[in-house]
Amino acid sequence: xxxxxxxxxxxxxxxxxxxxxCRFAFMGDVANGQVYHFPYGGEENYGMDLRFNVKSNEVAxxxxxxxxxxxxxxxxxxxxxxxxxxxxxxxxxxCEAI
Numbered sequence: 001x002x003x004x005x006x007x008x009x010x011x012x013x014x015x016x017x018x019x020x021x022c023r024f025a026f027m028g029d030v031a032n033g034q035v036y037h038f039p040y041g042g043e044e045n046y047g048m049d050l051r052f053n054v055k056s057n058e059v060a061x062x063x064x065x066x067x068x069x070x071x072x073x074x075x076x077x078x079x080x081x082x083x084x085x086x087x088x089x090x091x092x093x094x095c096e097a098i
Contacts (some may be wrong), residue, residue: 001028008057008076013038013050021047028074039074039081047095062095069095 001012003034007027015025020074024041026050028034040048052059057076062069069092073084 001030001033005054007052007054007059007083009054011076013052013059015050018042023048025050036080041074047094049095062089064092064095067092069093 001014003012005012007013010029010031012030013025013026013027015023018041019026022043023045025038027036029036040061040063042093044065045061046065048061048063050059050061057059059074059076059081060071061074062071064070069089070086071089072086075084
């Protein structure tokens, strides 16, 4: 979080590796240091990839589960993430091709 905000104005999303294609994410408020739970990560969300930016409160999350490429869009409302529904994008290869 020392590098400054990278999400929704004054938050920082930090991704931490936990093994081959295993990732956890946390989000913190750069202004006050409060850390928030991120709803995806770990072995259940193999190959998790996040797309986000400092000017938006939305995160696109993509991962592989049981040979399916899945995606969810999360919306941050200043105290928690709300998911918009998981979509199947294709088979496992679809996630790896993007």
